[in-house]
Amino acid sequence: MSEKRVVKYNPQEIEPKWQERWAQDRLYEVHEDAPHPKWYELTMFPYTSGDLHIGHWYAMAPSDVHARFMRMKGYNVLHPMGFDAFGLPAENAAISRGIHPFTWTMGNIERMRGQLKSLGAIYDWNREVETCLPDYYKWTQWFFLKLYEAGLAYRAKAPVNWCPKCQTVLANEQVVGEGLCERCETPVTRKDLEQWFFRITKYAEELLDFSHIEWPERIKTMQKNWIGKSEGVEIAFGLEGEEEIRVFTTRPDTIYGVTFIVLAPEHPLVERLTTAEHREEVARYIEWARRQSEIERLSTEREKSGVFIGSYAINKLTGERVPIWIADYVLMSYGTGAVMAVPAHDQRDFEFAKRFVLPIKVVIAPPDWSGEDLAEAYIKPGTMVNSAQFDGLPSEQGMDAITDFIEAMGYGERKKTYRLRDWLISRQRYWGAPIPMVYCDRCGLVPVPEKDLPVLLPEDAEFRPTGESPLKYCESFVNATCPKCDAMARRETDTMDTFMCSSWYFMRYASPGYKEAPFDVEKLKYWLPVDQYTGGAEHATMHLLYTRFFIKALRDMGIVDFDEPFIRLFNQGVIVIERQKMSKSRGRVITPDAYVAEMGADAVRAYLMFIGPWDQGGEWDDRGIKGIARWLNRVWSLVLDSYDAEFLKAIAKPSKEAVTKTLRHITHRTIKKVTEDMERFRFNTMIAALMEFTNYLGKVGEGKSVEPPAWQEAIDTLLLLLAPTAPHLAEELWTRTGHPYSIHNQAFPKWDKGLAAEEEFTLVIQVNGRLRDRVRVPISITEEEAKELALGRERTKAYLKDGEIARIIYVPRRLVNIVVK
RNA sequence: GCCGAGGUGGCGGAAUCGGCAGACGCGAGGGACUUAAAAUCCCUUCCCCGAAGCGGGGGUGCGGGUUCGAGCCCCGCCCUCGGCACCA
Numbered sequence: 001m002s003e004k005r006v007v008k009y010n011p012q013e014i015e016p017k018w019q020e021r022w023a024q025d026r027l028y029e030v031h032e033d034a035p036h037p038k039w040y041e042l043t044m045f046p047y048t049s050g051d052l053h054i055g056h057w058y059a060m061a062p063s064d065v066h067a068r069f070m071r072m073k074g075y076n077v078l079h080p081m082g083f084d085a086f087g088l089p090a091e092n093a094a095i096s097r098g099i100h101p102f103t104w105t106m107g108n109i110e111r112m113r114g115q116l117k118s119l120g121a122i123y124d125w126n127r128e129v130e131t132c133l134p135d136y137y138k139w140t141q142w143f144f145l146k147l148y149e150a151g152l153a154y155r156a157k158a159p160v161n162w163c164p165k166c167q168t169v170l171a172n173e174q175v176v177g178e179g180l181c182e183r184c185e186t187p188v189t190r191k192d193l194e195q196w197f198f199r200i201t202k203y204a205e206e207l208l209d210f211s212h213i214e215w216p217e218r219i220k221t222m223q224k225n226w227i228g229k230s231e232g233v234e235i236a237f238g239l240e241g242e243e244e245i246r247v248f249t250t251r252p253d254t255i256y257g258v259t260f261i262v263l264a265p266e267h268p269l270v271e272r273l274t275t276a277e278h279r280e281e282v283a284r285y286i287e288w289a290r291r292q293s294e295i296e297r298l299s300t301e302r303e304k305s306g307v308f309i310g311s312y313a314i315n316k317l318t319g320e321r322v323p324i325w326i327a328d329y330v331l332m333s334y335g336t337g338a339v340m341a342v343p344a345h346d347q348r349d350f351e352f353a354k355r356f357v358l359p360i361k362v363v364i365a366p367p368d369w370s371g372e373d374l375a376e377a378y379i380k381p382g383t384m385v386n387s388a389q390f391d392g393l394p395s396e397q398g399m400d401a402i403t404d405f406i407e408a409m410g411y412g413e414r415k416k417t418y419r420l421r422d423w424l425i426s427r428q429r430y431w432g433a434p435i436p437m438v439y440c441d442r443c444g445l446v447p448v449p450e451k452d453l454p455v456l457l458p459e460d461a462e463f464r465p466t467g468e469s470p471l472k473y474c475e476s477f478v479n480a481t482c483p484k485c486d487a488m489a490r491r492e493t494d495t496m497d498t499f500m501c502s503s504w505y506f507m508r509y510a511s512p513g514y515k516e517a518p519f520d521v522e523k524l525k526y527w528l529p530v531d532q533y534t535g536g537a538e539h540a541t542m543h544l545l546y547t548r549f550f551i552k553a554l555r556d557m558g559i560v561d562f563d564e565p566f567i568r569l570f571n572q573g574v575i576v577i578e579r580q581k582m583s584k585s586r587g588r589v590i591t592p593d594a595y596v597a598e599m600g601a602d603a604v605r606a607y608l609m610f611i612g613p614w615d616q617g618g619e620w621d622d623r624g625i626k627g628i629a630r631w632l633n634r635v636w637s638l639v640l641d642s643y644d645a646e647f648l649k650a651i652a653k654p655s656k657e658a659v660t661k662t663l664r665h666i667t668h669r670t671i672k673k674v675t676e677d678m679e680r681f682r683f684n685t686m687i688a689a690l691m692e693f694t695n696y697l698g699k700v701g702e703g704k705s706v707e708p709p710a711w712q713e714a715i716d717t718l719l720l721l722l723a724p725t726a727p728h729l730a731e732e733l734w735t736r737t738g739h740p741y742s743i744h745n746q747a748f749p750k751w752d753k754g755l756a757a758e759e760e761f762t763l764v765i766q767v768n769g770r771l772r773d774r775v776r777v778p779i780s781i782t783e784e785e786a787k788e789l790a791l792g793r794e795r796t797k798a799y800l801k802d803g804e805i806a807r808i809i810y811v812p813r814r815l816v817n818i819v820v821k
Numbered sequence: 822g823c824c825g826a827g828g829u830g831g832c833g834g835a836a837u838c839g840g841c842a843g844a845c846g847c848g849a850g851g852g853a854c855u856u857a858a859a860a861u862c863c864c865u866u867c868c869c870c871g872a873a874g875c876g877g878g879g880g881u882g883c884g885g886g887u888u889c890g891a892g893c894c895c896c897g898c899c900c901u902c903g904g905c906a907c908c909a
Contacts, residue, residue, distance in 0.1 A: 218825060218904085225824070225905060232909080249909060262909090304907085329907045339909045348907050419908055537903080579902090610846070612834055616827085624833065627846045633861090685835070688845035695845090764841050769890040771841060773875090795875090809889055814840050819889045 007736075009636035011600025015728045019120055027742060028122040030078050032526045039075035040527050041067040042506055042566075044535030044543070045082045045129070048108040049089060052115040054590040054608070054620055055582050058575045061605040062614050062683050063534045064121040068724035069678045071122065072748035078527055079122050080509040082129030083109050086137075086498045088166055088183060091431045091470075094463040101431040102459075105132055115593065120601050120727050122744075127512045131501035136508065137433035138454035139518035140501050143554075144436060145447050150557050152199045153425075155445070159266070159333075160424060162191040167467035168428040169195060171497060172421050173226075173542045190290075196435060196494060197422040200549045204229065204418040207548055215569040216615075222540040228419025233403050234336060235412035237261060237322075238314035245269060245313050245324070248335030248417055252406065253398040254342040256387040257363035259353065261313045261324045262306065262339050264332035265289045273324055275310030282309050282326065289328040304329060304352040315340075316411045317402075318388075327352060335417050343377065350377035363387050364395045423546060425497040430461055430470040432495030440482035440489040449483050455491070469493055502543055503550040506530055506565065524560065533566035536574070544569070570681055573617020575608075590620055599629045602726035606632070609683035609725065631691050632729055635722065638697055639733045642715045647701070648708055655705040663706050664755050666696055667714045671751035674721045683725075690721060720749050764815035765790045767799040783810045790816035 022028060032038075043063040046056055067079035090101035097104075109130060116123065130136060147153040161170040165186040174182040181188055200207075204227050210220045232250035239245060245261060263270055265286045274282045285307045306327030313324055329348055330339050343353035343360040353360050362374065364382040381395045390398050406412045426435070434455045436448035448455055458477040461470035471477050471493040482489040504518065510527040511520035529551075535543075547565050554560045574581060577588050595604045607625040611618040641647050670693045677686035697714060700706060716739070723730040723743050734743035758779055763786060765773040773795040777786065787808050790796060796818065803820035810816050 221825065222904060228905095228908065230908070247909080251909080302907090327907095329909090331908065334908045336909095341909090346909070348909075351907090417908080540904080574903095610833090616834095618833070621833070621847080624847050630861090631846085684833095685845080688835075691845055762841070766840085766890075769840090769888095774841065807889070809840095811840055811890095815890090817840080817889055 007640065009633050009729070011602060011632075011728065012597070014732045015118070015120060015596075015601055018728045018731050019117060022742075022744075023125075025742075027744060029124050029126060030076060032523055034076035036074050036076040038527060039067075039070045039077045039532070040530045041070060041077060041079045041532045042509075042530045042534070043079075043081075044533075044539070045084050045502070045505060046112065047084045047087060047089075048105050048112065048132075049584065050108045050111065051589070051591050052112050053582050054592055054595075055575045057119060057592045057604065058608050058617075059535065059572055060116070060119060060121065061608050062572065062681070064119065064123075065605065065609065065683065065724045066532070066678065066681065068122055068727065068744065069748060071744070072720070072723065072746060074747065077122070078124070078127075078509065080127045080129070081116060081121070081123040081125070082127075082505060082509070083112070083131065084498065084502055084505070085109065085130045085132035086432045086495075086501055088168070088429060088431065091429055091463065094431075095465050098463075100459075101463075102132070105431075115591075118593075118596050118601055119605070127509050129505050129508045129512055131433075131498070131505060132431070134454045134456055135513075137501070139508070140433040140496065140504070141436040141448070141453050141455060142450060142518060143504060143550075144433075144496065144500070145450065145453075146557055146559065147198060147553060148437075148447055150553065152202065152553055153196060154199065155194055155196050157192060157194045158197075158424075159190050159192050160195055161188045162193075163188055166429075167469075169193060169424060169426060171424045171499075171542075173423075173545070195424055196426040196496075197424055198549070198553075200423045200546070201418060201420055203549050203552050204420050205416070206552055207420075207545065213564050213567055213569070215566075216537075216571055219537060219540045219544065219569060219571060222537075223545055226420060226541040226545065229416060230418075231414070231416050233406060233412055234415040235340065235406060236316065237340065238316055239273070239311070243269070243272075245338050246336045246412070247338045247340045248415065249340055251342065251345065251399070252402045253384065253390075253395045254345045254363055255315070255317055255340065255402060255406075256384075256390070257342040257344050257361045258315050258320075258322055258340045259343060259359045259361055260322050260341045262330045262341050262349075262352070263309075263324065263326045264330045264337040265326050265328055266332040267326070267337045269338075270309060270326055273309055273311040278308065278310040281307050285326065292328065304348070304355050306352065306356070308356075316409070317406075323358075325352075325356075333421060334419065344374060345377055345379055347377040347379065350374075361386060423497075423549070425500055426494035427497055428469045428472075428493075429495055430457065430463070432498060433501060434471070434477075435492045435494050435496055437492040438480050438482060438489045439492065440485060440487055442487055443482055443484045443489075446482055446484050446489070452483065469495075471495070499543055499546050503547045506533075507560075528560070529562045529564060530566045532568045532570070534570045534572060537571040570615065572614050575611075575617055575620050577620050579619070590622075595622065595625065599625060600632075600728070602729045603629045603632055606687055606725050610687045612684055614681050614683055628687075631694060632726060634698065635694055635718065635729065636733065638694065638701065639715055639719065639737060641701065642711065643737045648711075651701070651704070651706050651711055652708050653705055655703070657704040658706065659700055659704050660707045660710045663700060663710050663714055665759075666693065667710075667717050668751040668755035669758075671717060671721065671749045672756045675748070675751070678724070687725065690718070690725075693718060693721075717749050719743060720746055761813050763789070765793060765796055766815060766817040767796060768820055769817060772796050772799055779813065783812070786810055786816050790818060 041063065043060055046052065064079065067077050071077040085105050090105045093099055093104045094101045144153060161175050163170055163181040163186055165184045166181060170181060170188060175188050176182045179188050208224060208227055208229060230250050232248055233252045234246055234248050236244040236246050304327065306325045308323055308325050311324045312321040314321055341349040343349040343358065344362045345364055363384060363386045364378060365385045366378045366382050384390050384393045384395055384398045390401055393401060403414060434457060436453060436455045438446045438448060440446050458474050460476060461474040463470055478491050478493060480489050480491045507519050507524055507528060510523040514520045551560060551565045552563060555563060577590065580588060582589050592604055603625060607628040610628060670689055673689045674686050719730050719734055727744065731743050735741055760776050760778050762774050763777045764771060773793050787810060800820060806819045806821045808816060808818050
């Protein structure tokens, strides 16, 4: 090709240049008055840990590419960025290094913002949101007050998860694996504490409705399982006197098989029902159970434990007296904290009965059962026996029949139970939004009036390694006056879970500087809800669930008018190193910076998308990035050469190898492929298609002849298709080839159906399912023609001579298969 | 234990309305250019047989099955990853 080209592709030079130019021209500022439909594409904002690693870019680059694609498709795209800036690591840094959490956090943000800018995304930085600034957390507190007014925030004493290392409580959702702290993996212990909760359980049923959102099945299933709905019956068992024990069961059909009752050790009736001679043993057991660590308690291999408390309950259906036990396999926090034990038909009850030699009464006969003892609980359906008037019924029918009977007799009623617990939002830490409440000796619990918000974090708090909340000992903070009576009062010293901050940040982006309210209602109406959300699946039962609850609560208060925050969700996979997650503490972190400095952001962006399907994640192996760099260099040379006068003269010369028609076909086929892949987030095959296109154009450029307009269409198309992925390179080449700035304001190419359509295909000829020949044929070939052609081929004939043709299978546009016997 | 996703060359991965397995890229081998190296370009690269072929055979975790035809569907296993885990 041309000898004249001297300019080399130099991303180090062109990337900063265009980033500055775009910023200067406010290319990516978005406004509500644009004449296009809006598109809100959001990626989960990063926690301000210090450095962005390649995993962050893996989340952000493809999301930016898709947002840019939508922008070129004509949408008014909001694709903002901000920082999740409250949280424990800032405080730990303060303790260990004497830096104030604010200083630490803002320093990190500074560094991360720089890294993010080098990515070359279309973030409108005027809309940046930082959750730790008073302008923001003022509204976090405001939302708390709204939830409080609505009766959705309450304070209660409860056994809660306590992380001894973080010195704070954790929400259920933040306890992972075998009872470990989500952040530091320390085993969690139980503590009885007064804490603030949000009543997410009120929305359990609605949270199970995913009909208005397009989310991955996997995430919906995780939320479903987390909410854990089960339908059953709550049934009263009689006690001496007026009292009753209520149990929850999903198997009312087994009620004739109840041989004992088990209460959770913390059950309120235990105290009253324990008889004098069992008191000591019961107390000992409760104490023992309380001391069990979460890990011990959760172990399924552990032998059942429990004690008899001396009292009996009456099965109202049979009139039988059954003993009442306590055991820690029954949880106070689920159902009623009491179960009717049916050892014959529940494995846990079975093990318990075996261990303590309690009767096992079969009421659902297994198939072919003739009265012998069971080796394990029979939990499947069967025929009802030993069940009075219900004998002989299939147990599935018995379920309803018995429930109807129980309801008719007033012994109990149908009930739904959920595994989901209320969201524990108190944290005994400094670096979070203070809960805006005051304790007054005279007035009790008093919310801080809206006009007094924000309740500011004191700057003079001391960070000591004792582990206790610095706020607790900060007098300037704790001492307050009661908003109601002006008397001396104490401020609440708990701060809010940071998931509270992230439950509304996506709404703040709509009007980030707004002073009168958390958002400007008109702008919110324009932008929300988020059309496309992307982020990690690890938030399935945390951020993603909390936020759905939050929006539903706000909707019911009339603050927002939509039901779901995020219409479409896509979860990218995890980038790993040596099959393990990146982790700062283990020194397994790759930052993008060195790669950006060496190969350019465009190459890193493209490589991250090329590794594999976005939702599958993958191994970071920097050897592969070379292939991308080579490709971008080839694009550079190809495009610049293409606009060289001599080159144009050369391709315009007629030759035997004229390819204009094929070139246009391939150009339009590529547009189709790239567009469809982009829409489906299949970035790896999109890049492969662009590479193939580049390779093809390179071949055409070597001595073949083509009409210049077709050639320029192809080259321009390549640049436009590449623009979302490699925005700097595309812009540079677009400008250098004399096109008007900016390529990012151009429309994404549209394919011509006729040109993209195939005219021929490779007909595969098989004999007995084995490939024997292939031949290019026109798409219009008929079945008869194809069969005839197949039979006539030299290569097939050899395989036909020894047998008789039994049938011929023809698959249009694919193959002919000759079956020979 | 239960639920979900997955297992394809030396590596990352393509191909799923059941129809050419291995696109694209990395790595490797060979060649061109160069005093040399880097860069770049060209060729080869699933395995076995064959001097070679646009020749034969085998091949998508394992074992069976359905089908003219199976990476894809069915049955039974094994392994990896993620989630849940005494939830009555």
